[in-house]
Amino acid sequence: xxxxxxxxxxxxxxxFAALDEANRRVSFxxxxxxxxxFAHIGNFRSFLNADVLRRTLELLGYEVRHVMNITDVxxxxxxxxxxxxxxxxxxxxxxxxxxxKKSGKLPTDAKDIDPNDPYAVADFYTHAFLDDARSLxxxxxxxxxxxxxxxxxATAYVPAMVEMxxxxxxxxxxxxxxxxxxxxxxxSFEEYGKxxxxxxxxxxxxxxxxxxxxxxxIKRHPAxxxxxxxxxxxxxxxxxxxxxxYPGWHIECSVMAGSLLGEEIDLHSGGEDNIFPHHECEIAxxxxxxxxxxxxxxxxxxxxxxxxxxxxxxxxxxxxxxxDLIAKGATPAAIRLELIKTHYRSNANFTFQGLxxxxxxxxxxxxxxxxxxxxxxxxxxxxxxxxxxxxxxMALPAFQExxxxxxxxxxxxxxLSEAASKxxxxxxxxxxxxxxxxxxxxxxxxxxxxxxxxxDLQREAIRGDDDERDLIEAKIAQRxxxxxxxxxxxxxxxxxxxxxxxxxIKDGPEGTTWSRIVK
Ligand code: AMP
Ligand code: ZN
Numbered sequence: 001x002x003x004x005x006x007x008x009x010x011x012x013x014x015x016f017a018a019l020d021e022a023n024r025r026v027s028f029x030x031x032x033x034x035x036x037x038f039a040h041i042g043n044f045r046s047f048l049n050a051d052v053l054r055r056t057l058e059l060l061g062y063e064v065r066h067v068m069n070i071t072d073v074x075x076x077x078x079x080x081x082x083x084x085x086x087x088x089x090x091x092x093x094x095x096x097x098x099x100x101k102k103s104g105k106l107p108t109d110a111k112d113i114d115p116n117d118p119y120a121v122a123d124f125y126t127h128a129f130l131d132d133a134r135s136l137x138x139x140x141x142x143x144x145x146x147x148x149x150x151x152x153x154a155t156a157y158v159p160a161m162v163e164m165x166x167x168x169x170x171x172x173x174x175x176x177x178x179x180x181x182x183x184x185x186x187x188s189f190e191e192y193g194k195x196x197x198x199x200x201x202x203x204x205x206x207x208x209x210x211x212x213x214x215x216x217x218i219k220r221h222p223a224x225x226x227x228x229x230x231x232x233x234x235x236x237x238x239x240x241x242x243x244x245x246y247p248g249w250h251i252e253c254s255v256m257a258g259s260l261l262g263e264e265i266d267l268h269s270g271g272e273d274n275i276f277p278h279h280e281c282e283i284a285x286x287x288x289x290x291x292x293x294x295x296x297x298x299x300x301x302x303x304x305x306x307x308x309x310x311x312x313x314x315x316x317x318x319x320x321x322x323x324d325l326i327a328k329g330a331t332p333a334a335i336r337l338e339l340i341k342t343h344y345r346s347n348a349n350f351t352f353q354g355l356x357x358x359x360x361x362x363x364x365x366x367x368x369x370x371x372x373x374x375x376x377x378x379x380x381x382x383x384x385x386x387x388x389x390x391x392x393x394m395a396l397p398a399f400q401e402x403x404x405x406x407x408x409x410x411x412x413x414x415x416l417s418e419a420a421s422k423x424x425x426x427x428x429x430x431x432x433x434x435x436x437x438x439x440x441x442x443x444x445x446x447x448x449x450x451x452x453x454x455x456d457l458q459r460e461a462i463r464g465d466d467d468e469r470d471l472i473e474a475k476i477a478q479r480x481x482x483x484x485x486x487x488x489x490x491x492x493x494x495x496x497x498x499x500x501x502x503x504x505i506k507d508g509p510e511g512t513t514w515s516r517i518v519k
Pocket of ligand 1: 306
C-alpha cells in the first residue's frame with residue numbers, strides 16, 4: 001500500500017504521489033511560528049505532526065525538502081478578519097517587553113533586548129523557538145544549522161512580496177482602496193473558498209468567516225484581504241509603490257513557498273485555524289500570480305490541542321510552553337510522544353497523567369534498547385523467530401502500514417509495544433544457534449524510532465545528567481540491598497530520599513525501574 005493522506009482540499013483520503021515521483025522528491029512547506037512569544041505545546045502539536053509526516057515520507061524512501069517559515073512581521077491580532085485590522089503581533093510583543101522591562105518582569109535571558117527594536121525581539125523568540133524545537137527533535141530545527149534558507153524569516157522576503165503584489169495588481173487581482181491599503185480582490189478568483197468552504201457568497205451573507213465592519217465600505221467585497229498596508233508609524237516598514245508600510249501575513253507564505261520550493265508544491269501544513277483565512281488566501285495569491293491551476297497538492301492540517309475542553313491558546317492564557325513542562329519535571333521525549341500519539345485529525349486533550357504515561361512508555365523502550373544492545377551478537381532462539389526474524393523485525397511492515405493509513409501513529413505505537421512485549425527484558429535472554437540476532441531486533445527498534453523520534457531524546461536527557469542518574473541508580477541499589485537484608489526501615493528511607501528528588505520507583509519483572517514525577 002502507498003501512503004494515504006487526508007487532503008483538506010478534496011476532503012478525502014488520497015494516495016500520496018509526489019510531483020517528482022520518479023526521483024522520490026517531495027517539497028513540503030509548513031507555516032511556522034509567529035515569533036512574538038514562546039511557542040506553546042499546542043503550536044508544537046502542529047509542528048510535531050508535520051515532523052512525523054516528514055519522517056514517515058523519509059522512512060518510505062522520499063527525499064523531503066522541508067521549509068518552515070518564521071513570521072516576524074504582519075501577523076495581526078485580529079487575523080480572523082484577514083484585512084489588517086488589529087495590531088501587528090510583533091509590535092505588541094515589543095510593547096509588552098517594554099512594560100515588562102519597566103516592571104522588572106522580563107525573563108532573565110531577555111534582559112538585554114531593546115524593546116524598541118522589533119528585530120531584536122523577533123530574534124530572541126526565534127532562538128527560543130529553535131531551542132524548544134531542537135529539544136523536541138524536530139528534524140527541520142537541526143537541519144537549519146547547515147541550511148538556514150530552510151527556515152526563512154518573512155522580513156528577509158519583503159522585496160519579493162512587493163513584486164508578487166505588483167504582479168497581482170498588473171493581472172487585475174488586487175486594487176488600492178480609499179484607505180490606501182492594497183487588497184486582494186476575491187471575486188477575481190473563481191476558486192476562492194474551495195479549501196475552507198468560505199466562498200465569497202457565504203461570506204457576504206455572514207455564514208462564512210467573520211467580516212470587519214470598519215473596512216466593509218472601503219472594500220469591493222467583505223472577504224477581500226490585505227496585501228500591503230501603508231503605515232509610516234509602523235515599527236517595521238519598507239518602501240513600496242503604495243507607500244512605506246508592511247505586508248499582510250498571507251502574502252509572506254505564498255512568496256517564501258514559491259521562492260524556496262517552486263510555484264507548485266507537494267505538501268503544505270498548518271494547524272486547523274490556518275485553513276481560513278490564511279491558507280485560503282495563500283492559494284488565491286499563488287494561483288493568480290503564477291497562473292498555475294494548483295499551488296499545493298495536499299493540504300495537511302492538525303486539529304487543536306485542547307485543555308479541559310478549550311483550545312490551548314495564548315489569548316485564553318490556558319497554555320503551557322515546553323519550558324513550563326520541563327520545569328515541572330517532564331522530559332522532552334515524553335512531551336514529544338504525548339503530542340504525537342493522538343491522531344492528527346482528532347483533538348488531543350492535554351493531561352499530566354498522559355504525560356506521565358508517555359514517560360513510562362519511553363522508559364520501557366529505552367530499557368529494551370539497552371538490553372538488546374547488551375546482547376546484540378547473540379542469536380535469537382527459534383521460539384522467538386518467525387520466517388527468520390524476531391518480533392520487532394517482523395513487525396516492521398505492520399508499523400509502516402499503520403503510518404501509511406493517514407499517519408495512524410497510535411496504531412504504529414501499538415504494533416511496537418506488542419512486538420516489544422515478546423521480549424523478556426532485563427534477564428539473560430534465551431539464545432538459538434544462528435540466523436537473526438538481538439542486534440537485528442535493535443536495528444528494527446531504531447527503524448521505528450526514526451519516525452517516533454523519542455529514544456534519541458531520552459538518551460540525550462540521560463546523558464545530560466550522568467551524575468544524577470548515577471546517584472539514582474546507587475540509591476535504588478542501596479534500597480534493594482536493604483530489602484534483601486529485610487532491613488525495611490533502611491529500604492523505606494532510601495525510597496523516601498528518591499521521592500524527595502522527584503523520583504518514583506516501581507518493582508516489576510524487569511527489576512526496579514524509575515521515573516520522574518511530573519508535578
Ligand atoms: P502562530 O505562532 O500563532 O502563528 O501559530 C503557529 C501554529 O500553531 C499554527 O499553525 C497554528 O495553527 C498552530 N496552533 C495554534 N494553537 C494550536 C493548538 N491549540 N493546537 C494545535 N495547533 C495550534
Ligand atoms: Zn503561513
